[in-house]
Amino acid sequence: MHIGERKIERPLRWGMVGGGRTSNVGYKHRLGALRDNTAFQMVCGAFDLDYERGVDFGKNLGVDPERLYPDYKTMFAEEAKREDGIEVVDIATPNFQHYEVAKAALEAGLHVICEKPLFFEVEQGLEIQKLAEEKGKLVCVTYGFSGSQLLLQMRHMVKTGMLGTINMVDLKYTHGYGCDPTGDVKSEGQKWRVDSSKVGKAFVLGDLSTHTFYESQLATNDMKLKQVLCDRQAFVGSRYPLEDNAYVLMRYENGAVGRMWCSCVDAGTPETQVIRIVGSKASVEWHDAQPNHLLYQEQGKPAQLMIRGNDYLCDACNADESLGATHVEGLSESWANIYLKFAVAIDAKNRGDEETLKNLVYPDLEHGIDGIRWINACAKSADEGGVWVDFE
Structure with a gap:
């Protein structure tokens, strides 16, 4: 039984692209990632194409205003300059942006968590798979109820x-x-x-x-x-x-x-x-x-x-x-379960722990x-x- 104790040494520094005020899925991602404050810590975001609306939204989430960005390119560049910059990016944008943001994130040395469906073509997926292997990073997919x-x-x-x-x-x-x-x-x-x-x-x-x-x-x-x-x-x-x-x-x-x-x-x-x-x-x-x-x-x-x-x-x-058995669970717990596995998988990848990765069941890039x-x-x-x- 899991009761919130940490499964990794420290929370992973995590930010979002998309998932702002008009998003249908952003809150589900945050619910999943932040149930256990031992897994992820939200530190930055490029939440909205409307920058002012995105900043207002991010402030209401408690994100440092200096780490609220107009777009993902700026976010990756500015976060790379910080000693406490993000390690994981969450892509909660419309489908057509998934590929470009995932590619840029991997090139910036970030692990990726992405909404489904990943991309439009299998060839794009195979290209991202090769890039992820070269960079030593993971790409995880949020099939929500799979947790x-x-x-x-x-x-x-x-x-x-x-x-x-x-x-x-x-x-x-x-x-x-x-x-x-x-x-x-x-x-x-x-x-x-x-x-x-x-x-x-x-x-x-x-x-x-x-x-x-x-x-x-x-x-x-x-x-x-x-x-x-x-x-x-x-x-x-x-x-x-x-x-x-x-x-x-x-x-x-x-x-x-x-x-x-x-x-x-x-x-x-x-x-x-x-x-x-x-x-x-x-x-x-x-x-x-x-x-x-x-x-x-x-x-x-x-x-x-x-x-x-x-x-x-x-x-x-x-x-x-x-x-516990007498207390019902639903979608939010499912999201939290897969996000916790994402955190464990990313931590294992960072440490070179292939045995843990081999035995984890979660929606990965191949899926x-x-x-x-x-x-x-x-x-x-x-x-x-x-x-x-x-x-x-």
């Missing part, structure tokens, strides 16, 4: 054979908050999400399904995907050629099959993810709307409801426990590149008329 402990319990059950041979993977991430198209114009956090010049080849496939795809990879011990077939729609026509609804079929290298439904026009449904892994002996199912519960169904036996924080769960699951592969394969399949496309 939910019960996903690690699913991983354990798959790995130890409790489900038998994995045959099917059934995934869903839908909500109805995109039914009203006026939000595409009125909300600064939504405008760029429906602009193909700023998000690349997809809307909900990138914004929603990449989360669930990574979480399914986490739960299945990175079961290798072979092919995808995608059909996508823009039910709000102004979003075309981007999609607000998509169905994806999957084929895995081991013979398993799967499906994904992602949508922001599932009218009446609040934001929700479902991950169901079906094996030859049993199935396991998790909902983000009930993140403290895991349904285990063994063929021929009564269903079991596993509840977060209990001793019958695996060690890896309970290592992330912080509140971020797989997210790019996922989006691009789905978009290619749909654009070619719904055909099977290799996952490469």
Whole structure:
């Protein structure tokens, strides 16, 4: 059980690019990073393209006004002059800026934590991977709900054979908050999400399904995907050629099959993810709307409801426990869990501790590149008329 004691020698000096007052995700990043003041310390930021608004916002967060910057280039240059300059940068900007900021951060000798999806093309991911290796730095990806402990319990059950041979993977991430198209114009956090010049080849496939795809990879011990077939729609026509609804079929290298439904026009449904892994002996199912519960169904036996924080769960699951079984957790705790692992990973990288890095389970650069592969394969399949496309 984790109760806030430090896991690294000192907090890492950390700053943000983006994530300001109009951001939909900035507060989640700060909640995650700053739950344990032993992991990260916020020291600077370039929070907003509107510099005055960004400065006002940063002051309200308690950041030293001298360390509030008009843009990321200035921030990296000025922080490099300081003995107490940042060590880690958090990129919480619209998608189209991720690559340029991540590259500049690595070139400045900084570790990177970045929103998903990472970049537009796999080639960009491979370039960043090479640069990160040259600089000896890490790139981490914020798949928010992936810090939910019960996903690690699913991983354990798959790995130890409790489900038998994995045959099917059934995934869903839908909500109805995109039914009203006026939000595409009125909300600064939504405008760029429906602009193909700023998000690349997809809307909900990138914004929603990449989360669930990574979480399914986490739960299945990175079961290798072979092919995808995608059909996508823009039910709000102004979003075309981007999609607000998509169905994806999957084929895995081991013979398993799967499906994904992602949508922001599932009218009446609040934001929700479902991950169901079906094996030859049993199935396991998790909902983000009930993140403290895991349904285990063994063929021929009564269903079991596993509840977060209990001793019958695996060690890896309970290592992330912080509140106790009778106290519910949710998205903010999940973010905090992955940020703590980011801190441990970065500290291990700084010390050359490859053993710790090898055994940590968190969304790293390789998983971020797989997210790019996922989006691009789905978009290619749909654009070619719904055909099977290799996952490469």
